[in-house]
Amino acid sequence: MCQDMMRAEVWLQDSLDDQVGIEALARRMGYSSSQIRRRFRHCFGLSPGAYRDRLRLEKAARLLIHTPMDVNRIAGACGYRNHSAFSRAFQRRFGRTPRQYRRCLRLNLARRRKAATPFAYQVRELPRRKTVLTRLYRPARPLEDLRDWQRHAQGAEVLPASLAAAPPIAIYHDQPLEGALPRLDLGVELDIAAAGLALPPNFRTQELPAQAYACVPLTHPGQLDEAMLFMSGRAVSGDGEPLSGEAPQLLQQAETLELRIPLL
CATH class of the missing domain: 3.20.80.10 (Regulatory factor, effector binding domain)
Incomplete structure (x- = not known):
């Protein structure tokens, strides 16, 4: 793995709720925007923007499953300022609306928990x-x-x-x-x-x-x-x-x- 692109990927993960563009990442890494896109795609198979979008939606999925946060707040926490855009992107990625996904996955977890090995904590x-x-x-x-x-x-x-x-x-x-x-x-x-x-x-x-x-x-x-x-x-x-x-x-x-x- 390219060490500089590892740093770029960590930066993308840490800025999911931010609106800064890929140009800011390029300046941080000392590359042009076209260079960072080309090198990042070579390492990860996706452009930096597409990769961050996927990270945002996976964070949203975790929050929907495991927290009581409402959908609007989750959208904002994952970098979306428009609820409709978030819902459309989420449905394209996971095949369900955010509310449908939450209901289905939480029910599935509750069912699986009945057969799960108990742990003290x-x-x-x-x-x-x-x-x-x-x-x-x-x-x-x-x-x-x-x-x-x-x-x-x-x-x-x-x-x-x-x-x-x-x-x-x-x-x-x-x-x-x-x-x-x-x-x-x-x-x-x-x-x-x-x-x-x-x-x-x-x-x-x-x-x-x-x-x-x-x-x-x-x-x-x-x-x-x-x-x-x-x-x-x-x-x-x-x-x-x-x-x-x-x-x-x-x-x-x-x-x-x-x-x-x-x-x-």
């Missing part, structure tokens, strides 16, 4: 945290042990030695929505005061905000889908806290593996 308010991450697209190998994350991440061997003892973290951007663009961030979690790190080009720092999470202990990463199904089903059935639709995090601390699902 706690709701905790977590403080701001800093992470050092790299992004993987369509990972070739399943993540069987988070402590072995460096084997999956190009350039991890030249990270600063001070990060060696930091707890590994994975952020799953294709959860909790089946069929989303498969993106996985891998790296480590740091104290918020950490600064001045010299990182390889394909790594970045990212701050995680203070937020409430449903914290689910797991025995191995393969339980992620089961745990997400159980927690999502609880939420849409009214038996648990509504999820925010944001990407869940998997954190390894010593022998403890914990799934952290952001809540509203």
